[in-house]
Amino acid sequence: MTRIPIPDGSLYGLDNLPYGVFAPDGGEPRVGVRVADSVVDLAAVLGDDVFSRPSLNAFMEQGHERWVEVREHIIDAVSDDLPDGAVHALDTVTLHLPFEVADYVDFYASEHHASNLGRLFRPDAEPLMPNWKHLPVGYHGRAGTVVPSGTGIVRPSGQRKAPDEAAPTYGPCRRLDIEAEVGFVVGTGSPLGAPVGVDDFAERVFGVVLVNDWSARDVQAWEYVPLGPFLGKSFATSVSPWVVPLLALEAARVPTPLQDPEPLPYLREKNPWGLDLDLVVEWNGQVVSRPPYREMYWSPAQMLAHMTVNGASSRTGDLFASGTVSGPEKDQRGAFIELTWGGKEPVEVGGEPRTFLEDGDTVTISATAPGPGGARLGLGAVTGRVLPAR
Known part of the structure; x- marks a missing residue:
């Protein structure tokens, strides 16, 4: 024994x-x-x-x-x-991979991340789109390319067009990025035509994983108008091997930031499901960012409610992710496009100035959460190494 x-x-x-x-x-x-x-x-x-x-x-x-x-x-x-x-x-x-992924949806729930990208892409306009504070913005991803931690990530190829190029070209991604995210695994689904209310979140969602939503920023920039992310996102999404049960995270529960304007009734929570998770992003073994999940504007309960409010069904094994976790400080940004301000402000990694990922680079995202009596809980880690394009 x-x-x-x-x-x-x-x-x-x-x-x-x-x-x-x-x-x-x-x-x-x-x-x-x-x-x-x-x-x-x-x-x-x-x-x-x-x-x-x-x-x-x-x-x-x-x-x-x-x-x-x-x-x-x-x-x-x-x-x-x-x-x-x-x-x-x-x-x-x-x-x-700890569960069979039924469907995959990725949200865009960090106001800091959305505002930073708005300032980068639309410097002369309001950072947030008019709908952003009224609903959790998201897109449907590709369940078949969700892979377990440790899987090599082949550099994707696709169309890309830089601002100084007259026409698009095809080739390997030149601006490969990460997004440090938190994912939620649906344990019991809901039938077609029956929305899930915010108060039903804890009955439906089994647990939490860490997610790296690998992103080909040059492919994404050329393709995303008018329908949003497609090939720039669908090539790989990595998840951590351990599913921390929601039952273990009661001590990590905190209010979400003030939501103004007040959300529509189906998104209102009496006891919001904010979570006090501390993420760490390592680039080739060097810590470059510490994103705080407690800063996320939209809660996972609101994400699930919005995902099903039109009557869409949910299934055991559905994965929905938070979108990039970013905080108000520069060293809290959960994507390299933010951290390096679109490549204009390189960070030092291994003694060299770096902007986007090179072949051979390894990224690890880990996280901890408060537990009962001042203890800390581990959420494991999700790791991926960039392999050359094929």
Whole structure:
């Protein structure tokens, strides 16, 4: 039997217990929970076949009451001795995409990010579009190109046209960027024609992941008028391997910033779902930004409500992301287009001035959140390395 040691100050203690899908050496992918630096095989511990599957979807669709029940069982189990074969050292397992992505929607919920891009792209106009403070702006992404952390990101090719070029050309992206985001995983869906209210958020959403929405800025700039992002975004979106359950984040809950004008009734929250998450962006191992999620204007409950208000259905495994997380300070900007002000203000990385990503660059986004009693919880990390265009 094995008792998992949990060091004082661990980001992955009993208050966290994030879910993931792992494969032990020579074994098949299955659902586990991270405890300190170990992964617990839930099928072996709880005796439920739903955890022997290669994704969280079957468990998530069982619903909120089941999520609460299983969390209590896990806490009881890992507080005691566990069968030796049920505990694996984290560095000996392979981590997989934790859930099957049904649909993917990306929002644009940071006022700081939206204002910065408005000033960059429309310097002689108001930074925010007239609709921005009335609804959470978003676009539908490509679920099939959501990839797990550690997947290499092939530099995309496409049409691009710089302001000084007379006509577009085709070739590898010249302004490859990242967007540090927080993603929300729908556990139980909603039928066609039945909007999800803001008050139903915690019953519907299973947990939280970190997201890197890789962005080809030159491709995006040429294509986005009039219908918005397409090839500049759809080539890859990376997610972290651990899904932190919403049940673990109650201590991280904070109000959203003041929303003025007051949102329309379907977007009004009595107890807003702001979250006090601290993100860290590393470029080739060097910290270049610390975006604060608590600054996000629109909450995830408002995003889900707006996403379904027209009667659109939602499904187990739907992923919706916040859009770039940025704060009011320069070192809190969650995209390199902001951080370098469109390439005009390079940042020093490894002793060299840098603007956009080069082949071989690695970006890692990590985050922590407050837990009960002053503890901190880890949300893991999402990492990707840029590979040459094909």
